[in-house]
Amino acid sequence: MIPIMDDIDRKICSILQEAGRTSSAELAEAVGLSLSAANDRVRRLVAQGAIAGWQARLDPQSFGLGLCAFMLLDLSFDGEAEAVAELVSHPEVQELHHISGPHSYLMKLRVADTRALQAFLTRVVKPLPAVLRTESIITLDTAKETAAIAVGADR
């Protein structure tokens, strides 16, 4: 099956990435299809992998996680894989990207406060043999933070 995606599919995805609990009836109405047709679409999109999962978005503040930080990492080639495996295993690490440029990796962290960041750095990051250098970036204020992608459904 060739995963062609038409405007209706995109609109469905657009709606669901904003409001994941939209009922099939509402969804059907929004895209102008019958309930069962809309449902078929959603099921197909999940099967195709375009919809990768469903999740509740939690409020970090409610869980005492007030600090978002980024960390640039310089890793030696030796032990790099082990370091990556160790880092991604921690829930404080939300993202870990291998990047272009003078640094090896960019890591996104979500922790309670600067104290917790310091603790994470000391307990987890620095002990890794591959870690040559780190540079921490604290977010002071967040203007936008979403995982939503540009589906292009509004045309």
Added chain:
Amino acid sequence: MIPIMDDIDRKICSILQEAGRTSSAELAEAVGLSLSAANDRVRRLVAQGAIAGWQARLDPQSFGLGLCAFMLLDLSFDGEAEAVAELVSHPEVQELHHISGPHSYLMKLRVADTRALQAFLTRVVKPLPAVLRTESIITLDTAKETAAIAVGADR
């Protein structure tokens, strides 16, 4: 109402941020409560704001968005607010953080390819009067990318 959160609340949140469509029955079973009690919890967590929303996680590749990039921005104070407002209005911009350190902002972008990144830079970023300098960081490989936070429910 003081939003006290006990272990059961945390476990519920932990489950739902992994699998947002878990049925109340499953949820109830997982935390050892009756269906209605588990449901009450979820409703309360939503009302409190601990659960901020529900969403389908989409696969960027399926929508032709193969490139994740970060951009460090140096903005002049003059026109900063307008630049921020303009940037966050674009769906390609997933995140925009005001950060500590020598740069003003860190922006996360999701676009089709380097060509699209270049186009965004030329069409959207550079024309902003407040933009003094930019530094683009391309992600070569992503070891982890999640919005899940450390709920601390596994204790």
Added chain:
DNA sequence: TGATAGGCCGCAAATATTCCTGAATATTCA
């Protein structure tokens, strides 16, 4: 023009959610 496949619709059964009541347990205050 006839066969076939894909998408859509509507209905009915199965399942899930919501709402209500009452009992048990904590908490507050005199």
Added chain:
DNA sequence: TGAATATTCAGGAATATTTGCGGCCTATCA
């Protein structure tokens, strides 16, 4: 301490949603 008040939980009925199925329509292709 003891009574009054709140919370939290459980069960069940009413409501809503999801799922599965059969059939219709349309586009495609030989």
